[in-house]
Amino acid sequence: MNYFPDEVIEHVFDFVTSQKDRNAVSLVCKSWYKIERLSRQSVFIGNCYAISPERVIGRFPGLKSLTLKGKPHFADFNLLPYDWGGWVYPWVEALAKSRVGLEELRLKRMVVSDDCLELLSRSFVNFKSLVLVSCEGFTTDGLAAIAANCRYLRELDLQEIEVDDNRGQWISCFPDSCTSLVSLNFSCLKGEINLTALERLVARSPNLKSLRLNRAVPLDTLQKLLMRAPQLVDLGIGSFVYDPSSEAYIKLKATLVKCKSIRSLSGFLEVVPCCLSAIHPVCQNLTSLNLSYAPGIHGNELIKLIRFCRKLERLWILDSIGDRGLGVVAFTCKELQELRVFPSGVDNAAVTEEGLVAISAGCPKLHSLLYFCQQMTNAALITVAKNNSNFTRFRLCILDREKPDPVTMQPLDEGFGAIVQSCKRLRRLSLSGLLTDQVFLYIGMYAEQLEMLSIAFAGNSDKGMLYVLNGCKKLRKLEIRDSPFGNTALLTDVGKYETMRSLWMSSCEVTLGGCQTLAKKMPRLNVEIINEDDQMEFSLDDRQKVGKMYLYRTLVGPRKDAPDFVWTL
Amino acid sequence: MGRARAASCSSSSTESSTQIRRNLSTDLRLGLSISASQQDDPFSLPSVGDDDQASDWPPTKPLIMRRALEEEENEGSSATFFVKVYMEGIPIGRKLDLLAHDGYHDLIRTLDYMFSTNIIWSEMDGSVSAYSETCHVLTYEDKEGDWMMVGDVPWEMFLSTVRRLKITRAM
Numbered sequence: 001m002n003y004f005p006d007e008v009i010e011h012v013f014d015f016v017t018s019q020k021d022r023n024a025v026s027l028v029c030k031s032w033y034k035i036e037r038l039s040r041q042s043v044f045i046g047n048c049y050a051i052s053p054e055r056v057i058g059r060f061p062g063l064k065s066l067t068l069k070g071k072p073h074f075a076d077f078n079l080l081p082y083d084w085g086g087w088v089y090p091w092v093e094a095l096a097k098s099r100v101g102l103e104e105l106r107l108k109r110m111v112v113s114d115d116c117l118e119l120l121s122r123s124f125v126n127f128k129s130l131v132l133v134s135c136e137g138f139t140t141d142g143l144a145a146i147a148a149n150c151r152y153l154r155e156l157d158l159q160e161i162e163v164d165d166n167r168g169q170w171i172s173c174f175p176d177s178c179t180s181l182v183s184l185n186f187s188c189l190k191g192e193i194n195l196t197a198l199e200r201l202v203a204r205s206p207n208l209k210s211l212r213l214n215r216a217v218p219l220d221t222l223q224k225l226l227m228r229a230p231q232l233v234d235l236g237i238g239s240f241v242y243d244p245s246s247e248a249y250i251k252l253k254a255t256l257v258k259c260k261s262i263r264s265l266s267g268f269l270e271v272v273p274c275c276l277s278a279i280h281p282v283c284q285n286l287t288s289l290n291l292s293y294a295p296g297i298h299g300n301e302l303i304k305l306i307r308f309c310r311k312l313e314r315l316w317i318l319d320s321i322g323d324r325g326l327g328v329v330a331f332t333c334k335e336l337q338e339l340r341v342f343p344s345g346v347d348n349a350a351v352t353e354e355g356l357v358a359i360s361a362g363c364p365k366l367h368s369l370l371y372f373c374q375q376m377t378n379a380a381l382i383t384v385a386k387n388n389s390n391f392t393r394f395r396l397c398i399l400d401r402e403k404p405d406p407v408t409m410q411p412l413d414e415g416f417g418a419i420v421q422s423c424k425r426l427r428r429l430s431l432s433g434l435l436t437d438q439v440f441l442y443i444g445m446y447a448e449q450l451e452m453l454s455i456a457f458a459g460n461s462d463k464g465m466l467y468v469l470n471g472c473k474k475l476r477k478l479e480i481r482d483s484p485f486g487n488t489a490l491l492t493d494v495g496k497y498e499t500m501r502s503l504w505m506s507s508c509e510v511t512l513g514g515c516q517t518l519a520k521k522m523p524r525l526n527v528e529i530i531n532e533d534d535q536m537e538f539s540l541d542d543r544q545k546v547g548k549m550y551l552y553r554t555l556v557g558p559r560k561d562a563p564d565f566v567w568t569l
Numbered sequence: 570m571g572r573a574r575a576a577s578c579s580s581s582s583t584e585s586s587t588q589i590r591r592n593l594s595t596d597l598r599l600g601l602s603i604s605a606s607q608q609d610d611p612f613s614l615p616s617v618g619d620d621d622q623a624s625d626w627p628p629t630k631p632l633i634m635r636r637a638l639e640e641e642e643n644e645g646s647s648a649t650f651f652v653k654v655y656m657e658g659i660p661i662g663r664k665l666d667l668l669a670h671d672g673y674h675d676l677i678r679t680l681d682y683m684f685s686t687n688i689i690w691s692e693m694d695g696s697v698s699a700y701s702e703t704c705h706v707l708t709y710e711d712k713e714g715d716w717m718m719v720g721d722v723p724w725e726m727f728l729s730t731v732r733r734l735k736i737t738r739a740m
Contacts, residue, residue, distance in 0.1 A: 077625045134630070160630055245729035272668060275725045300671045343627055372627060399627050456628070 006031075010039045019044045038062055045069070046501050048086060048110065049526065050554045053094035064103045065129075066095070070110035072504050072550055073454070074479055076134060079506060079548070081532060083563045086110040087137075089119075090561075096123035104129040104155075111135070117142030121149035128180075129155035136162055140191070144170035151175075154207075155183040165191025172197040181205040185212035187236045187267055187293075192216045203228045212236025215269035220248040226255045234288075235259075236267035244275060253278040266290035266316075268297060276301055283308035287335075290316040292342045303328050313337045313365075318344040319351045319372060326355030330362025338368040343399060350399070353380030360387040367425075368393040376433055377405045381415025385422035394419055395430035395454070402457045404434040411435050417442035420450075430454040440464035444471025452477040465489035469496050479504040487514030494521050502552035513542030515549055519569035526558055527551045529567045654734040656684050656705070667731070672724050680707065680736065689739055691720030705736040 013036055016022055026036040042065040045051060057063065070086025088110045095102050102124040112135050120127065127150045140163060146156065147170055172194050174181075181201070186193070193216045202208060202225050209232060211225065217238035226232070242249040262282050271294055283289075286309050291297060295318060302317065303325045309315075312333040319341050321329075329336070339359060341351055353376045359366065360383070367390045376398050404411055412433040420426060420443050427449055431439065435458035443450065444467035451474055459465070465485040468478070470493065477500065486509030497503060497518075512529070519527040530548035558568040649669070655662040663683060670676045677688050687704040707719040711730040719727070719734070 074628075076630050077628045078631070079625050162631075244725055275728070277723075277725055298671045300675075342629055372629065397627055397629075401626065454628075 006035050009035050013039055041065060047552050049559050050552060052556045053091045057094060057098045057100055061100065063100050066102065067106040068110060069108045072479065072502060074481065074504055075109055081530065081565060084530065084566060085559065085561055087561060088112050089116045092116050092120050101126055103127055106131040107135055108133045111137040114138050114142035118145040121145045126152060128152055131155065131157040132161060134160045139164040140170040144173040147173035148175065151178065152180050153178060154180050157183055157185040158188055159185065161188045163189055165189055169194055171201060174201050179204045180207065182207050183210040185210065185236065187212040187214050189214045195221045199224055208232065210234035212267060213238035215239050219252060223248060223252040223255050226259055230259055231261055232259060233261050234264040235262050238267060239270040240268050241270050241272050257281045264288035268294035271296040276305055279305060280308050285311060287311055288314040292316040292318055292340065295344050299325055307332055309333060311335055316340040318342050320344045320346060323351050323355040326351060327358045330358040333363060335365060336363040337365050339366060340370040341372055343372040350374035353377050356380060357383050360384040367391055370395045372397045372399060374399060375403060375406050376412060376415065377407050378410060378412055378415035382418040385418035389422040391423040392425050393428040394423065394426060395428065396432055397430065398432040402434045413438040420446040425449055428452045431458055432456060436460050437464040440467040444468050447472055449474055451475060455480040455483055457482045459483045459485060462486055462489035466492055469493055476501045480508060482507040484509050486510055490514050491518060494518055497522060497525055497551060498553050502550065504550050506548040510546050510549060511542060512544050512546055515546055516569050524553060525551050526554050527569045529569065531565045531567060650728065652731060652733050656736045657738055667728055673720050684736060688736065691718050704739050706739050707734065707736055709734050
């Protein structure tokens, strides 16, 4: 069957890097399956409970980089109880026991203990990269172990983490011989940090390209760090509080002008409300700007900054920028590809449909959007769809739940319908505002490439959910809360769920009986009912509505680490 | 954390399911939380979570919202720069935090309000005569002790040299 020796085929496969493509390659024939699996270095597991670590290691013994995701997305919004699951220890333990030469571990929404980090740091000689996103369960002691034991560490990246800061000394645990750091991000840590140790670490890391500081790093330290690392490409500023006449500030201004490589800027975790003019020289080269953690920067100052950012491709900002500010973005940032506007929680600071329309008209390359706004109209969405059919991600969150179009008082079905009809490459969609079954009809009809859909407080009947399940052939993740979809919708096409990664339904109309029927019919799904305190304690009545249901396909049956309040049916 | 489910209060809810769900956001804000109903009511809704700590709306990651709330709490303790402000003819002066303003326009707005007048400064356009009824000129004392008109230098440079402000009658 093969015209070439295995080594040649393997070499060809080296050029096939995406996991999707490699999966396709492995389905061609047994020989290709074997060659592919032995040569695969990078494995992505979208649901850590879909497979066991032993089977992954068995299939891919050459594994060097592992990405794991644990909790479902709605866990980000406090919809999942604390101890639900997603512990990574069993994975690290299994990898340590095997002969896998792990070099990179990337985790999202998983629970990581200090013991686990300790084990990780001691088990893999060539371990180079640890990326933790939205994880929990560890303290800075675990970080100290990583720093101390991973001799060739290149990357330590913590995002959206809430960590118990025991001491600020973990940074001192990097040995003097550690000179390999390329990326260090500890911006989310709340505690103090040993500034001298940090300065020395940066001084001996000539390859450092990305440095994101936490709020405990003051301005004068920032200036010293930048002097040592003028080659930085990505900078996250911790504290930006200063006295305008101070020498420290004047020095920083001069140093920043010299940092010509900075392309990405974030942070400003503590900031004086005015005068970011020191940053202006850096702005002209920026391709990425994240000010979503800086509520201290006023709208006017944001606007002044944006005017300098002509090359911006990615912008994450708070709604304090206002519609006027978004107009400035639309005028200035012609290269913009991704925009995220987060709610600042301040009542009068919000954006509306005006800002979005301006952006869609002014930024032709925009394809990824996350937009929290005060209100939205059908007319605006239709205009956006006309202006821009490139969206691959379109996530809209109107802060007032179930709010209709304020001009016509109609649901937003037509607006979202226009978006899905126009944007043929749409892969991710989040809906909000007042919506009926009609919007789901449109989604089922037009959103052919849709992979992930988030629904909240929408729809009238089971028909809505059925339109989506029937129409969206590429759907992988569906998450629904507070919508009137029940057993009929859930049970009409049970085979569909094996083509998807997962389904989340909370505060809907599905009953215990419906879930049990599903679980019986589909043994290769785990149907989990998350039973919070007072619901369903003593009654096992089939007709009782289920508070939270999470189902996912799996090759390894019900998980053994489920806590008491999770029932796998 | 249990959540009571609010049953619809209208008897018309039993009508056809194609009826558009009415906008119940007002009801939700009133915090209606009628105890759990077992009936399969197409309009039954959960009440708004009343636990502020563990809020699940808006659907944004907790760290961002928490930073915004912290910022509101910390507003009082961030850097300040208070200067004295005197109005000509009034012996008792006021104090003003310059760092709480983001530029000259903001500052003038505050002073207009504080002293109930119209302030002239260097960026005003030529139509000053229209305002000559009740208006004043804003000046500042710099580090060298000289009195200068406000607005000529960049805001930041102004912050680094200003010692106090004086509002004098227009000449």
